[in-house]
Amino acid sequence: xxxxxxxxxxxxxxxxxxxxxxxxxxxxxxxxxxxxxxxxxxxxxxxxxxxxxxxxxxxxxxxxxxxxxxxxxxxxxxxxxxxxxxxxxxxxxxxxxxxxxxxxxxxxxxxxxxxxxxxxxxxxxxxxxxxxxxxxxxxxxxxxxxxxxxxxxxxxxxxxxxxxxxxxxxxxxxxxxxxxxxxxxxxxxxxxxxxxxxxxxxxxxxxxxxxxxxxxxxxxxxxxxxxxxxxxxxxxxxxxxxxxxxxxxxxxxxxxxxxxxxxxxxxxxxxxxxxxxxxxxxxxxxxxxxxxxxxxxxxxxx
Amino acid sequence: xxxxxxxxxxxxxxxxxxxxxxxxxxxxxxxxxxxxxxxxxxxxxxxxxxxxxxxxxxxxxxxxxxxxxxxxxxxxxxxxxxxxxxxxxxxxxxxxxxxxxxxxxxxxxxxxxxxxxxxxxxxxxxxxxxxxxxxxxxxxxxxxxxxxxxxxxxxxxxxxxxxxxxxxxxxxxxxxxxxxxxxxxxxxxxxxxxxxxxxxxxxxxxxxxxxxxxxxxxxxxxxxxxxxxxxxxxxxxxxxxxxxxxxxxxxxxxxxxxxxxxxxxxxxxxxxxxxxxxxxxxxxxxxxxxxxxxxxxxxxxx
Numbered sequence: 001x002x003x004x005x006x007x008x009x010x011x012x013x014x015x016x017x018x019x020x021x022x023x024x025x026x027x028x029x030x031x032x033x034x035x036x037x038x039x040x041x042x043x044x045x046x047x048x049x050x051x052x053x054x055x056x057x058x059x060x061x062x063x064x065x066x067x068x069x070x071x072x073x074x075x076x077x078x079x080x081x082x083x084x085x086x087x088x089x090x091x092x093x094x095x096x097x098x099x100x101x102x103x104x105x106x107x108x109x110x111x112x113x114x115x116x117x118x119x120x121x122x123x124x125x126x127x128x129x130x131x132x133x134x135x136x137x138x139x140x141x142x143x144x145x146x147x148x149x150x151x152x153x154x155x156x157x158x159x160x161x162x163x164x165x166x167x168x169x170x171x172x173x174x175x176x177x178x179x180x181x182x183x184x185x186x187x188x189x190x191x192x193x194x195x196x197x198x199x200x201x202x203x204x205x206x207x208x209x210x211x212x213x214x215x216x217x218x219x220x221x222x223x224x225x226x227x228x229x230x231x232x233x234x235x236x237x238x239x240x241x242x243x244x245x246x247x248x249x250x251x252x253x254x255x256x257x258x259x260x261x262x263x264x265x266x267x268x269x270x271x272x273x274x275x276x277x278x279x280x281x282x283x284x285x286x287x288x289x290x291x292x293x294x295x296x297x298x299x300x301x302x
Numbered sequence: 303x304x305x306x307x308x309x310x311x312x313x314x315x316x317x318x319x320x321x322x323x324x325x326x327x328x329x330x331x332x333x334x335x336x337x338x339x340x341x342x343x344x345x346x347x348x349x350x351x352x353x354x355x356x357x358x359x360x361x362x363x364x365x366x367x368x369x370x371x372x373x374x375x376x377x378x379x380x381x382x383x384x385x386x387x388x389x390x391x392x393x394x395x396x397x398x399x400x401x402x403x404x405x406x407x408x409x410x411x412x413x414x415x416x417x418x419x420x421x422x423x424x425x426x427x428x429x430x431x432x433x434x435x436x437x438x439x440x441x442x443x444x445x446x447x448x449x450x451x452x453x454x455x456x457x458x459x460x461x462x463x464x465x466x467x468x469x470x471x472x473x474x475x476x477x478x479x480x481x482x483x484x485x486x487x488x489x490x491x492x493x494x495x496x497x498x499x500x501x502x503x504x505x506x507x508x509x510x511x512x513x514x515x516x517x518x519x520x521x522x523x524x525x526x527x528x529x530x531x532x533x534x535x536x537x538x539x540x541x542x543x544x545x546x547x548x549x550x551x552x553x554x555x556x557x558x559x560x561x562x563x564x565x566x567x568x569x570x571x572x573x574x575x576x577x578x579x580x581x582x583x584x585x586x587x588x589x590x591x592x593x594x595x596x597x598x599x600x601x602x603x604x
Contacts, residue, residue: 197548246499
């Protein structure tokens with residue numbers, strides 16, 4: 001039986017019904033395989049993002065490493081919030097402010113060197129509250145859903161506000177989603193000469209903050225087809241939900257609601273780094289299916 | 303036998319040898335399937351681009367259509383070269399100038415409406431010299447190569463200086479390359495409200511001119527992995543050839559040389575819209591394999 005980790009309920013039946021309809025070659029809602037595009041937000045949708053996104057913890061550790069080599073970093077106005085140890089100051093930077101600090105920290109590195117640093121960090125770093133490897137804070141029912149969709153001819157993509165390269169460092173191993181199916185916030189890169197050849201180096205400049213409307217713009221740029229399935233957990237995902245739901249054929253929008261304080265975290269409207277308000281308020285009106293982590297998922301983590 | 307449309311020679315044996323090495327699980331040059339990334343330029347590499355790229359003919363026809371509705375278009379300084387009927391004036395705009403005119407022509411259209419216009423045009427429009435449908439001016443030996451690579455676990459991408467959306471309108475049918483595997487010059491899009499939902503609309507602004515170094519930057523953004531095989535036909539493809547050849551593992555760069563005046567066209571250094579100089583001059587030094595269309599291909603078109 002598919003989706004064994006999903007409890008019987010509205011969310012599970014909406015997914016099963018949708019997949020049945022779009023794969024039924026003789027039915028009115030059949031969607032040819034190449035058009036079965038499913039996009040998933042990452043932070044809070046595929047893995048935990050509370051009290052701060054994994055990327056923020058990564059940045060925090062990187063800054064401390066870099067400050068050992070270059071102590072003047074601690075005086076930098078952009079980075080001082082991270083060295084203060086005051087979470088409120090970090091949160092006050094907002095998701096885009098954090099991304100800018102993230103970009104500045106990695107300027108001058110080659111793409112490949114950054115990938116190695118990120119992979120090494122993910123193999124060792126643990127969440128301060130649940131003491132699990134961040135890489136193990138993925139949601140097992142979502143892994144099952146991704147696999148189920150791919151078995152049914154869907155292509156699965158990540159469309160995240162987080163930095164593209166950090167996600168690419170683990171998405172293939174964690175989710176079965178290869179780098180070319182990851183869309184995220186990006187930093188400008190440039191070509192530099194390296195021996196007889198060339199390589200790509202990161203600059204400190206944020207190129208695209210992949211949030212809200214920009215998620216849809218980047219789906220257009222990278223995929224070139226309107227998704228028929230969207231999963232998200234915040235207002236940052238609301239524009240892409242509306243984009244999918246406005247397609248001509250069948251579509252499904254899933255909204256993960258963090259309502260399980262025992263097994264994960266409870267948050268929505270007040271979460272400064274990625275609030276959920278409008279998408280929740282308008283879910284019924286627009287036909288967005290809310291996933292209750294508490295009721296709908298038998299298990300959270302692997 | 304693979305590559306039946308390729309004559310025995312250095313190009314064919316380089317390809318067969320390369321694919322054999324990267325797929326030999328016990329050999330020193332084995333490349334895991336997810337890393338078998340192959341990128342192809344489009345104009346002049348997968349289909350004919352002489353005396354002007356297909357996109358220029360499309361733009362020409364579109365401008366005449368649009369001028370019927372809006373005659374003042376003929377007075378526009380940007381477009382006047384196209385209405386003059388003087389090819390030299392059009393060529394003098396350069397590839398980027400033509401792209402800007404292309405962008406301006408389609409501002410305000412939804413992505414989906416543009417796709418329909420482009421598909422309809424490609425079903426009817428013919429090349430002025432060989433009187434074939436543009437869509438049939440694809441190179442049959444390259445179709446065979448793309449298929450052969452995919453059978454051997456490669457993912458095949460287009461990385462073109464041409465406009466992304468025009469290529470996406472035919473790449474899946476013509477090459478078996480889906481929209482999400484097409485990288486090209488792009489125009490900024492924006493989200494507009496449409497009933498209860500949203501849609502993507504093209505603006506008149508060129509966002510990325512996907513040529514030379516920018517091809518590598520866009521490979522980083524869209525694919526996130528260094529390709530191991532690159533095929534091109536002009537200096538616009540030279541940076542991505544060098545990028546692939548500088549990778550740590552095995553790599554192959556292929557350069558299509560237009561030297562067949564009987565079956566196609568003869569051009570290289572003098573072609574204003576996409577000249578071939580440096581890549582040809584340095585091919586031997588860097589190990590780039592030159593494909594002679596005259597000697598290496600048994601047939602050109604389907």
